[in-house]
Amino acid sequence: MKEEFIEEEAKNENGLNFVEQEIVNDLAAGKNGGRLNTRFPPEPNGYLHIGHAKAFIMDFGAAEKFGGTCNLRFDDTNPQKEDTEYVEAIKEDIHWLGYDWGDRLYYASDYFPQLFDLAVRMIKEGKAYVDEQTSEQIAAQKGTPTVPGQNSPFRDRPIEENLDLFMRMNKGEFDEGAMVLRAKIDMASDNMHFRDPIMYRIIKTPHWRTGTDWKVYPMYDFAHGQSDYFEGVTHSICTLEFVPHRPLYEYFVRELADDSYCPRQIEFNRLNLTYTVMSKRKLLQLVKEGLVNGWDDPRMPTLRGLRRRGYTPSSIKDFVNRIGYTKYEALNHIELLEHSVREDLNKTATRVSVIQNPVKLILTNYPEDKTETMVMDNNPEDLSAGQHEMPFSRELWIERDDFMENPPKKFFRLSPDKEVRLKGAYIIKCTGVKKNENGEIEEIYAEYDPETRSGLPGADRKVKGTLHWVSAPTAVDAEIRDYDRLFSVENPSAEEGDFRDLLNPDSLKIRTNAKIEPWLAERIKAGDHYQFQRLGYYVVDPDTTPDHPVFNKTIGLKDTWAKIANKG
Numbered sequence: 001m002k003e004e005f006i007e008e009e010a011k012n013e014n015g016l017n018f019v020e021q022e023i024v025n026d027l028a029a030g031k032n033g034g035r036l037n038t039r040f041p042p043e044p045n046g047y048l049h050i051g052h053a054k055a056f057i058m059d060f061g062a063a064e065k066f067g068g069t070c071n072l073r074f075d076d077t078n079p080q081k082e083d084t085e086y087v088e089a090i091k092e093d094i095h096w097l098g099y100d101w102g103d104r105l106y107y108a109s110d111y112f113p114q115l116f117d118l119a120v121r122m123i124k125e126g127k128a129y130v131d132e133q134t135s136e137q138i139a140a141q142k143g144t145p146t147v148p149g150q151n152s153p154f155r156d157r158p159i160e161e162n163l164d165l166f167m168r169m170n171k172g173e174f175d176e177g178a179m180v181l182r183a184k185i186d187m188a189s190d191n192m193h194f195r196d197p198i199m200y201r202i203i204k205t206p207h208w209r210t211g212t213d214w215k216v217y218p219m220y221d222f223a224h225g226q227s228d229y230f231e232g233v234t235h236s237i238c239t240l241e242f243v244p245h246r247p248l249y250e251y252f253v254r255e256l257a258d259d260s261y262c263p264r265q266i267e268f269n270r271l272n273l274t275y276t277v278m279s280k281r282k283l284l285q286l287v288k289e290g291l292v293n294g295w296d297d298p299r300m301p302t303l304r305g306l307r308r309r310g311y312t313p314s315s316i317k318d319f320v321n322r323i324g325y326t327k328y329e330a331l332n333h334i335e336l337l338e339h340s341v342r343e344d345l346n347k348t349a350t351r352v353s354v355i356q357n358p359v360k361l362i363l364t365n366y367p368e369d370k371t372e373t374m375v376m377d378n379n380p381e382d383l384s385a386g387q388h389e390m391p392f393s394r395e396l397w398i399e400r401d402d403f404m405e406n407p408p409k410k411f412f413r414l415s416p417d418k419e420v421r422l423k424g425a426y427i428i429k430c431t432g433v434k435k436n437e438n439g440e441i442e443e444i445y446a447e448y449d450p451e452t453r454s455g456l457p458g459a460d461r462k463v464k465g466t467l468h469w470v471s472a473p474t475a476v477d478a479e480i481r482d483y484d485r486l487f488s489v490e491n492p493s494a495e496e497g498d499f500r501d502l503l504n505p506d507s508l509k510i511r512t513n514a515k516i517e518p519w520l521a522e523r524i525k526a527g528d529h530y531q532f533q534r535l536g537y538y539v540v541d542p543d544t545t546p547d548h549p550v551f552n553k554t555i556g557l558k559d560t561w562a563k564i565a566n567k568g
Contacts, residue, residue, distance in 0.1 A: 017325040019266055023062055023235060032234045032261050036068025039233045040094070040101075041108075041224070044074045045081040048093045049301045050337075051271040051278045054320045058237055058268070060099035071231055072101035075224070076109050077217050079207040089295075093303040097313045104231075108223050109209045111230050115218050116170070118226060118255060119181060119199055123162050128199060129155055130165040132179045142187075142195045149187035149195045169202055172215040176202045181216070185251070193248045197221055221245060225253040228263040236265045240329065243267050268325040274334045275485040275504075276301045277492055282499055291503060292486070298552050299486040299507050309483060310529055310539030310554030311337075315344040331491055339561035341554065345529055345537045350378045353390065353423075353468045354532040354551075355515040356480055358397040360472065363428065365447045366394040371471075374424045374454070388519045392425050395472040397515045399534075402467050403444055405433065412465040414444070420465035423533065427452040427463055468533035476521035478549040481541065482509040516549065524549050531557075 016024065027034060040056040042048065063070035072094065076082050094101075122128040131138065131154045143149035166181055168174065181200040189195055199222040206212050228236050236249070246265045253263060272278065278301060286292045286300070295302050298309030306316065319340040323332050353376070372392040379385040398414070407415040414420050419429045426448040434443040452459055488504040489495055495502055520530070526542045536557050541550040 017268075018327070019058060019237060019268055019325050020062060020065065022266055023066055026234070026264070027066065031264075035232070035234055036063060036066050037071065037232050037234045038063050038068065038237060039071040039073050039228065039231065041073045041075045041227075042090050043078070043081075044076055044083065044086040044090065045078065046086060046280050046284065047089055047295045047302045047304055049278060049280075049283070049303065050273065050306060050316065051301070053093075053097060053303060053316055054271040054323075054325075055237070055239065056094060056099065057097070057317060057320050058325060060094075060101075062235075062237070068234075069104060070099075070101060071104040071106055071233065073106040073108065073227060073231065075220065075227075076107050076207070076209065077220065077223050078203065079205045079217070080203060082208060084208055089304065093307075096303065096307060097316065106227075106231055107209060108218075108227050109207060111223070111227050112210065112214055112218075114230060115223055115226055116214075116216075119166070119218075119222075120163065122183065122199075122255065123166060123181075124159060126159060126184065128162070128181055128183050129157055130162045130169070130179050131155075131182050131196075135177065138180075138182075138198075142192060145190070145192060151187050152182070152196065155184060155196070166200070166216070169200070170214065170216045172204060174202060176204055178202065183222075183252075191244060191247055193221065193245055194251070197248060221248050222252055225249040225263060225265075226256060229253055229256045229261075232261075233263050234261075236263050238265060238267055239270045240267045240327065241270070267327070269327060269329050271320070271323070272329070272331045272493075273301060273337065274331060274490045275487050275492070276334070277487070277499060279493070285500070289500075291500060298481070298483045308539075308541065309552055310345075310537065311341050312344050312348075312529075315341040318344065333561070333564055334485065335561045335564050338555050339559055342537065342557075342559055345531065345554065347381055348379070349529045349531040349537055350385065351376065351380070351531045351533055352520045353470050353517045354478070354480075354520070354530075354535065354538075355397040355399055355468070355470050355475075356482075356511050356532075356535060357400045358470075358513065358515050359400040359403065359441060360443045361396045361398045361428075361469070362443055362445050363394050363396070363448045364431065364445050368394050370394065371473075372425075376424050390424070390517050390519065391471045391474050393471045393473055396422070396469045397472055397475055398444070398467055398469050400441075403430075403433075403441070405441075413467060414446070414465065418465075419463045420467050421452070421454075421463050422448075423466050423468050424454050425469070426450070426454075427461060470515045470517050472515075474518045475515035476518060476549065477512075478514045478516045478521075478551060480511045480514045480538070480551050480553065482511065482553045483507065484509075514551075521549060529554070 038059045040059040060070045131152050141150045180198045182196045183199050185194045187195045198219050200216045203217045249265050296304035296308045298305050319337045374390045374392050375387050402413040404415050414430050416430050419427055421427050428446040428448045430446045432445040433441050436442050484507045486507050487502050489502050492499050492502045524540045526540050528540045530538050532538055537554040538551040539554050541552045543550045
């Protein structure tokens with residue numbers, strides 16, 4: 001299977017992935033004075049998703065592993081799309097995953113003066129010119145990978161005229177789109193990025209940091225490498241789509257760097273995940289059109305969405321470590337991510353009793369005025385987590401799906417004249433049901449065997465089924481939001497047509513009549529994780545109030561990853 005091959009190739013015999021090995025080689029060779037300085041450079045125009053997490057886990061993780069430093073630098077070169085809301089959210093998400101940039105917080109806008117001065121120098125040296133063509137004309141003029149481009153009619157305009165126009169562009173004398181500054185490189189180059197790339201464009205929207213100081217803003221390919229250089233970055237680690245950009249990165253960096261210090265770009269594969277999309281444009285569409293409930297919707301691949309769904313930092317890191325960093329593009333199974341989440345929560349989540357779809361169970365031979373206290377383990381995987389008490393009474397809530405009047409042969413839950421054990425309590429036997437006028441079951445009747453209480457000698461009697469339950473008089477109502485995959489097809493990005501038509505109509509189901517045990521109701525806090533007995537893992541949603549507990553389903557109990565991994 002391709003995923004297995006990639007995972008095997010992700011690390012060498014030293015336990016390092018290829019990016020880490022390149023860093024080790026550079027450090028051993030004494031490059032850049034033996035320094036290691038990485039950086040994570042997000043654009044402040046949206047929220048981070050799990051693909052970004054793979055990137056900054058490498059950036060910060062490599063710095064930690066090899067004794068270097070990692071900068072956080074916001075690529076704030078387009079004030080039309082940027083907002084401080086995104087800046088603060090990005091900081092929060094990075095901290096949530098356990099990383100910190102210390103005093104190394106930077107912005108591309110910090111370097112606007114130096115970048116402008118470099119552009120002026122390149123104009124004076126005949127390496128850049130002002131082009132007055134439209135964006136469509138420039139695009140058409142660039143040719144194709146097999147057909148050379150054509151020179152702009154403005155390519156050979158005098159240096160003094162280029163310099164005058166560029167200064168006037170920055171004074172705001174021209175409309176947006178009226179002209180751009182282009183590097184004069186090679187319109188016949190095999191690399192399309194070398195065909196006189198745009199360095200600056202006119203934007204008159206005030207910048208959220210620099211106000212109206214600038215009317216021209218640098219393009220990514222011009223600003224990025226230079227910003228790395230200004231900060232002392234040694235390794236610019238990015239994804240594979242920037243491989244063809246690397247020669248241009250190096251071309252511009254050489255305008256500043258020498259043999260004593262020069263940033264190096266290394267590329268790895270992106271994180272692609274089944275049953276979702278990673279395109280920032282598509283995610284923005286989902287939010288703006290109300291197809292999801294915001295950037296933190298638990299169905300979204302954003303870190304805010306994953307956090308609200310109950311995914312943990314350690315599980316995300318474990319998933320990224322499992323898929324590794326390679327030079328091969330791959331579509332990663334969401335089941336592997338779920339496997340990492342499930343493994344982590346199994347170790348830490350407190351077990352509680354919750355009934356999602358309740359039906360009343362009445363023990364007809366149990367005293368009406370009697371209440372007992374049953375003891376439940378908080379986590380069988382961690383005995384140090386202790387125990388808690390649950391009240392037991394004549395009337396209980398059980399799951400409606402745990403009863404069938406006419407069950408199939410291998411149905412081991414409750415049915416007429418059949419016995420099951422109530423978890424941590426007694427063995428019971430169904431004696432009858434009560435139905436309403438529509439034929440729906442309203443109540444189930446059973447008798448309990450008082451000699452079979454858990455912990456007593458009679459508890460040794462074996463029955464095939466065990467049900468969870470909640471005492472009806474003390475149960476607390478709760479809302480449960482049952483989340484599933486956002487899309488109904490494995491690879492929505494590869495499908496033709498409108499990706500929105502591929503959304504899973506059952507990706508969210510809300511239950512408002514769930515019943516939870518009182519011990520849980522007394523201590524719930526937003527962000528706390530629980531395993532609902534026999535149902536799955538859940539997290540307390542921020543919408544929770546003392547009078548209205550709300551839980552989000554994180555993941556079910558059934559692990560399908562092993563089955564997928566063993567295919568082929």
